[in-house]
Amino acid sequence: MTERTALYERHVALGGRMVEFAGYELPVQYSGILEEHRAVREAAGVFDVSHMGEFLFTGAGAEQALNALLTNDIRGMADGRVRYSLLPNEKGGAVDDVLVYRINAEKFLVVVNGANVAKDAAHVREHLSGCGFEDISRQVSQIAVQGPRSEEILSTLVTGVLPAKYYTFTERVSVAGAEALVSRTGYTGEDGFEIYCANEDIVKVYDALLETGGGRGLVPCGLGARDTLRLEAGMPLYGHELGEDIPVNEVGLDFAVKLGKEDFLGRAAIAAHAPAYERVGVRVAGRGIVREHCDIYADGEKVGVSTSGTHSPTLGCGIAMLRVKRGVAGALFADVRGRMLPLERVPLPFVGRK
Amino acid sequence: MKQYTRTHEWVEIRDGKAYVGISGHAAEELGEVVYVDLPETGAAVTAGEPGCELESVKAVAEVNSPASGTVAEVNEELADAPEKAGETWIFAVAPYVLQEDLMSEAEYTLFVG
Numbered sequence: 515m516t517e518r519t520a521l522y523e524r525h526v527a528l529g530g531r532m533v534e535f536a537g538y539e540l541p542v543q544y545s546g547i548l549e550e551h552r553a554v555r556e557a558a559g560v561f562d563v564s565h566m567g568e569f570l571f572t573g574a575g576a577e578q579a580l581n582a583l584l585t586n587d588i589r590g591m592a593d594g595r596v597r598y599s600l601l602p603n604e605k606g607g608a609v610d611d612v613l614v615y616r617i618n619a620e621k622f623l624v625v626v627n628g629a630n631v632a633k634d635a636a637h638v639r640e641h642l643s644g645c646g647f648e649d650i651s652r653q654v655s656q657i658a659v660q661g662p663r664s665e666e667i668l669s670t671l672v673t674g675v676l677p678a679k680y681y682t683f684t685e686r687v688s689v690a691g692a693e694a695l696v697s698r699t700g701y702t703g704e705d706g707f708e709i710y711c712a713n714e715d716i717v718k719v720y721d722a723l724l725e726t727g728g729g730r731g732l733v734p735c736g737l738g739a740r741d742t743l744r745l746e747a748g749m750p751l752y753g754h755e756l757g758e759d760i761p762v763n764e765v766g767l768d769f770a771v772k773l774g775k776e777d778f779l780g781r782a783a784i785a786a787h788a789p790a791y792e793r794v795g796v797r798v799a800g801r802g803i804v805r806e807h808c809d810i811y812a813d814g815e816k817v818g819v820s821t822s823g824t825h826s827p828t829l830g831c832g833i834a835m836l837r838v839k840r841g842v843a844g845a846l847f848a849d850v851r852g853r854m855l856p857l858e859r860v861p862l863p864f865v866g867r868k
Numbered sequence: 869m870k871q872y873t874r875t876h877e878w879v880e881i882r883d884g885k886a887y888v889g890i891s892g893h894a895a896e897e898l899g900e901v902v903y904v905d906l907p908e909t910g911a912a913v914t915a916g917e918p919g920c921e922l923e924s925v926k927a928v929a930e931v932n933s934p935a936s937g938t939v940a941e942v943n944e945e946l947a948d949a950p951e952k953a954g955e956t957w958i959f960a961v962a963p964y965v966l967q968e969d970l971m972s973e974a975e976y977t978l979f980v981g
Contacts (some may be wrong), residue, residue: 547925548900711960738899738926801947803903803923825902825925851921 518563520655520713521720528734536565536628541736550739551827554702557731558661560723561740565628567651569635572621575644580622583641584614585762587775587785591616596681596697598770600762601626601634602780606787608765609760611639611700611750615683623655623695627752629752641779655716656667659723659732660706660743667727667770668707671719672696676707680797690722701740703747703863718816742824745833748795754806754821755793755835764837766793791818795864796848796857798832802846804855810836811854812844820848828865834863871934871966872976873916879934879966880957886935887957888919893980895954899924899951905952911939913959915967921952937964970981 517538525532530541540562543550553559571580581588586599593616601610610630615623626634635649659668659767669676673688676696683697692715700706711719722736741751750756755765762771763784773785798804804823810818818838826833834848846857870878876894880887895901905921913919919933940962946953971979 543899544927546900548902742925801903802905803928805928825923827925 515725519562520714520716521562521564521657524717524720525562525734530734530736533737535737538565538628540565541734541751543736543738544734547736547738547742548827550733550735551742553731553733554661554704554739554743556662557706558659558663558706558727559735559739560666560720560727561658561660561735562720563628563658563708564655564713564716566656567626567628567634568629568654568656569624569626569638569650570621570646570648570650571624571642572646572648573644574620576620576622576646579642579644579739580614580624581776582778583638584612584778585771585780586614587772588593588614588616588622589775593618594677594682594684596683596699597762600756600770601637602762602778602784603637603758604780604783604826606761606763606780608752608756608760608762608784609758611752611756611767611800615695615697617685630752642821653712653713656708656710657716657720657723658702658706658708659727660700660702660735661732663705663730663732664704664706666853667723667732668696668731670723670726678707690719692716692719694719701747701749702743703749703865703867704743705867708716742827745822745824745835746826746828746863746865748835748864749821750793750835755837761787761789763787764789764791764793789840791837793821793862794838795824795860795862796834796836796846797829797860797864798834798848799856802850802855803832804834804850804857808834809849810838810857811847811849812838812842817842817846826864833864871970872973872979873934873967873970874979875932876980877932877934879970883963885940885960885967886937887960888931889936889957890922890931891976891980892954894929898922898929898954899926899931901950901953904950904958906942906944906947907939907959909939909942913937913939913961915965919959921953922950929935931958933961934970935961935964935966937961
């Protein structure tokens, strides 16, 4: 059964082309992916990401109990800080990737992928001990405002202080009269904010953003632009670069895997696994687009697979992230429906922040 | 006069060649085309089977040829301006044999509803 976010009627009224994603009907695009993508790189865009899940971990033991389920180390975070982590399984793969918000020493908000909410909650309930846990996903709506003009636009609607630094947040900010939690985070590689508030308040926040942002180049954006933007930013997507059977030390996220911290679920498996694959960024050397699930070859031998790929609107060429064997030195080719497209390795992100 | 396929291509006979493109409906569904994999002149195509591919940001779509024959001409303009793929012809077939169950514009309009 497909659900609708609190903004469903707005999407339809704005001409959004609706698709099923993570159990919700969400817009893949409004005006067009290229135009929406460009707006976020040059001005601003607003995304409904209410399908994302939110969990609360509460009580005196929250930090220790949550830390035992994460690859990153959340001890010693200051209140109002955000940290990226993987949620590992016992064999060293990823149940999900998450953002951890420290509200205070006894209260942590964890934001999870929409498609994984039920699975993650079951995983947490099975393995968590020593603190309270609540899945508040269904009460919380989330929108993302992304792009270089985000702060200018959002600040006109806010009473209180917006978070100043990347990966920080402010609680109880009044946005267009609604109480919200606002973090300086995002999935586009641009400056921007993510706004969490009650379902019943999200429409007025969204309307106010469109009204005040419209004259400043802000446009509503769909899942299509969200994907091209995150890909250009070299950000992994669960189910593509990450998964239950992909060891977390093969995905280029070692900054978020702290084997030296106190023991955590999956630590032994990760420590025992010598990475055999790596995440690599490539651009298509000529014309053509490499999408996910293309076989990758070097020196005539299959060395991996593409995990995400698209046409980069900013670079005007095909870009892809690959999962390939470590230490492969030869030139890479992608098998695209029987044609071998030459690839060129490039550092991630594909597109850096201006 | 254009005739249409159930897979949303059109074909139009001009100067002894069968010019092939995609319908406005197909272009709308596909979204902005960012890459056109043009066939080679001289290649054989078969009615009802893929003649070339169009790629939008999100998806790849095959353009079935409404005619059997040989590719006599390709629209090179699309190599550098793929976004025009929904507005113009893509390739032309000559000599050609059209497929049999083509629809008129009016029939096609009813077909796509």
